[in-house]
Amino acid sequence: MVQSLDRLKESPSQTAGPYAHIGLTPNFSGISGVYDGDLGAAMVNEKTRGERIAVKIRVIDGSGTPLKDAVVEIWQADADGLHNSPSEMRGTADPNFTGWGRQATDMTTGECLFETVKPGRVPFPDGRLMAPHITIWIVARGINIGLHTRMYFGDEEAANAEDPVLARIEHRVRVPTLIAPRDGDTYTFDIHLQGEREAVFFDI
Amino acid sequence: MTERISNRRPETGAFFRRDLNSHPPAYAPIYKTSVLRSPRRALLSLDGTLSEITGPVFGHNILGELDNDLIHNFAKPGESAIGPRIIVYGKVLDERGKGVPGALLEFWQANAGGRYRHKKEGYIAPLDPNFGGCGRTITDEDGAYSLRTIQPGPYPWPNGPNDWRPAHIHFSIFGHGFAQRLITQMYFEGDPMIWQCPIVRTIPDRAAIERLVAALDMEATIPMDARAYKFDIVLRGRRSSLFENRLEGN
Numbered sequence: 001m002v003q004s005l006d007r008l009k010e011s012p013s014q015t016a017g018p019y020a021h022i023g024l025t026p027n028f029s030g031i032s033g034v035y036d037g038d039l040g041a042a043m044v045n046e047k048t049r050g051e052r053i054a055v056k057i058r059v060i061d062g063s064g065t066p067l068k069d070a071v072v073e074i075w076q077a078d079a080d081g082l083h084n085s086p087s088e089m090r091g092t093a094d095p096n097f098t099g100w101g102r103q104a105t106d107m108t109t110g111e112c113l114f115e116t117v118k119p120g121r122v123p124f125p126d127g128r129l130m131a132p133h134i135t136i137w138i139v140a141r142g143i144n145i146g147l148h149t150r151m152y153f154g155d156e157e158a159a160n161a162e163d164p165v166l167a168r169i170e171h172r173v174r175v176p177t178l179i180a181p182r183d184g185d186t187y188t189f190d191i192h193l194q195g196e197r198e199a200v201f202f203d204i
Numbered sequence: 205m206t207e208r209i210s211n212r213r214p215e216t217g218a219f220f221r222r223d224l225n226s227h228p229p230a231y232a233p234i235y236k237t238s239v240l241r242s243p244r245r246a247l248l249s250l251d252g253t254l255s256e257i258t259g260p261v262f263g264h265n266i267l268g269e270l271d272n273d274l275i276h277n278f279a280k281p282g283e284s285a286i287g288p289r290i291i292v293y294g295k296v297l298d299e300r301g302k303g304v305p306g307a308l309l310e311f312w313q314a315n316a317g318g319r320y321r322h323k324k325e326g327y328i329a330p331l332d333p334n335f336g337g338c339g340r341t342i343t344d345e346d347g348a349y350s351l352r353t354i355q356p357g358p359y360p361w362p363n364g365p366n367d368w369r370p371a372h373i374h375f376s377i378f379g380h381g382f383a384q385r386l387i388t389q390m391y392f393e394g395d396p397m398i399w400q401c402p403i404v405r406t407i408p409d410r411a412a413i414e415r416l417v418a419a420l421d422m423e424a425t426i427p428m429d430a431r432a433y434k435f436d437i438v439l440r441g442r443r444s445s446l447f448e449n450r451l452e453g454n
Binding site for chain 2: 140
């Protein structure tokens with residue numbers, strides 16, 4: 001016998017179910033008076049540094065239908081590439097930017113909209129710079145474990161071309177599933193859960 | 205947002221890899237909705253970039269006084285929700301057994317009759333005018349938390365012709381890194397519906413399912429008031445950053 005590693009096992013995931021809004025976005029679901037507002041609804045204020053953008057996200061199932069009961073969370077660096085997190089050791093992020101947002105997809109259109117800033121570049125563990133990106137986490141009825149993906153920016157062609165994460169996607173035809181086109185100040189990102197245009201999801 | 209909740213030095217190591225054998229697979233056809241909502245291609249593994257090692261941390265300033273008391277946080281003054289009164293308490297730990305301080309927990313559930321307060325829900329069991337069904341709290345320095353609520357009822361759902369969810373409380377947990385983000389469900393000791401439920405049975409490993417079953421704790425029960433259930437939650441552990449080969453200044 002040898003010594004035990006004394007490790008616990010992670011609690012298994014379960015689906016967030018169709019009523020996740022009750023807990024995650026109660027005001028959106030019509031439960032008012034418990035919390036002042038929905039956590040993650042606002043990421044910026046009037047003092048936030050950086051270029052203001054909007055990110056419009058849809059999550060689409062294997063039949064081509066947008067999910068109308070998903071909850072989407074995003075996490076990103078500020079305009080200088082710093083995260084608003086105690087684990088950020090490179091400097092202090094913009095105190096007027098949360099870096100984290102949460103929205104439910106609309107019960108009619110399936111869209112959700114994040115008002116945020118364009119993130120700066122963040123280094124990969126080997127020091128190379130990653131292209132600007134937003135980390136996305138999706139939960140919904142029928143999704144047994146939250147799905148992690150990334151959104152890259154369609155107008156960052158040069159940075160995207162040298163991004164070390166995009167470079168690891170073996171099937172190059174899948175790279176565009178992570179890149180959102182720009183129209184004015186709005187990026188539109190359709191995340192396909194399965195099928196021809198299935199997005200690249202990460203085990204992070 | 206980054207109010208420091210602990211004097212502990214922040215950790216920056218990459219997370220232990222997820223044991224996908226104790227999590228449900230994306231595609232689990234006994235749970236019908238998963239069929240069209242499951243990626244079919246392999247996940248791309250990504251070991252610990254800053255975008256996932258970091259994550260939002262919430263200060264106690266976001267909490268209202270009744271946020272962890274579902275018996276009262278939606279009730280009219282002087283009234284309370286109907287149903288078996290319970291306390292749920294436990295710790296948020298990581299896989300190394302360390303308590304996770306400052307972890308935001310959000311929970312939601314149906315009322316005592318199995319009815320959710322949600323516009324898409326039409327089950328014939330009535331709403332309780334004094335019960336909303338949402339709550340939240342933040343773990344203390346040791347990773348401990350507690351909440352007060354009523355025990356939810358089972359409820360039927362259109363999956364198989366006669367499927368009923370066991371009594372359950374949904375939990376959403378933020379650790380310190382976005383890679384630790386987790387949503388799960390808590391079940392109650394002794395409920396025979398647990399082993400019939402297609403959502404529970406998406407988890408392939410019986411021992412993993414048992415880690416989601418809260419134990420009745422008569423010692424923590426408050427006599428003549430509320431019974432107690434203990435529910436510990438384990439998040440991913442992370443490597444020590446002592447020998448990380450992260451470049452200077454990164």
